[in-house]
Amino acid sequence: MDGDGETAHPRSPVAVRARGEVFRIVQVQGNLFVCSRANGNCCCGWAEKGRMPFDNTLWSDEWQRRKIRNRLHLTFTGCLGPCAVGNNALLQIHGRSIWLKDLNDAALVPLVFDYIQAMLAAGVVLAPPPLLVSHVYERYLPPPTSPFIPFGEALEEPGGLSHLDPVCLMDVDPATTRSTVEYQGRVIAFCAPSCKRAFLADPLAYLLS
Numbered sequence: 001m002d003g004d005g006e007t008a009h010p011r012s013p014v015a016v017r018a019r020g021e022v023f024r025i026v027q028v029q030g031n032l033f034v035c036s037r038a039n040g041n042c043c044c045g046w047a048e049k050g051r052m053p054f055d056n057t058l059w060s061d062e063w064q065r066r067k068i069r070n071r072l073h074l075t076f077t078g079c080l081g082p083c084a085v086g087n088n089a090l091l092q093i094h095g096r097s098i099w100l101k102d103l104n105d106a107a108l109v110p111l112v113f114d115y116i117q118a119m120l121a122a123g124v125v126l127a128p129p130p131l132l133v134s135h136v137y138e139r140y141l142p143p144p145t146s147p148f149i150p151f152g153e154a155l156e157e158p159g160g161l162s163h164l165d166p167v168c169l170m171d172v173d174p175a176t177t178r179s180t181v182e183y184q185g186r187v188i189a190f191c192a193p194s195c196k197r198a199f200l201a202d203p204l205a206y207l208l209s
């Protein structure tokens with residue numbers, strides 16, 4: 001169990017090649033994509049089109065507060081497609097796409113994150129809670145029954161989770177970064193002072209095995 005009382009997920013880095021170099025990218029459970037006017041969309045968040053206007057911090061503050069950024073990434077996007085039913089968001093978690101619509105009440109944001117955290121804790125996709133049932137629908141056709149085909153390269157040597165910022169999961173070199181802290185006998189490195197501050201405020205929420 002980790003600091004949020006959630007079941008620890010076996011996270012492991014995969015080797016990903018880019019620009020001729022190999023990078024370690026840590027696998028996470030999911031990503032929440034929020035259609036945002038600030039990110040160049042055409043309808044969601046537009047008061048003049050009858051949608052609830054919002055600042056991205058409405059979502060990002062809640063995401064930060066929950067300390068789940070190393071399990072679920074948050075992305076603000078341009079138009080996701082189904083503008084008519086916006087405000088829209090797309091949650092991808094545990095390999096499933098969950099479309100959220102008509103998010104025109106700020107009180108729905110914590111409910112979405114409660115739902116996300118329940119699924120992170122359970123390790124499986126759950127039915128939406130009663131207050132979100134009318135905000136969830138199937139936009140994609142059902143996935144065909146097919147075996148899981150892993151893509152990408154396996155890490156040649158198990159690199160473990162050392163040399164990774166435990167808050168944002170960026171690769172970081174303890175020898176060169178200015179932000180480190182000694183915690184329980186090991187040196188933990190951070191990509192930036194902001195990650196170090198977040199860690200020191202609540203180490204157990206971020207500590208990786």
Ligand code: FES
Nearest residue numbers: 035043044079080
């Ligand atoms: S503007 Fe949000 S889905 Fe098109």
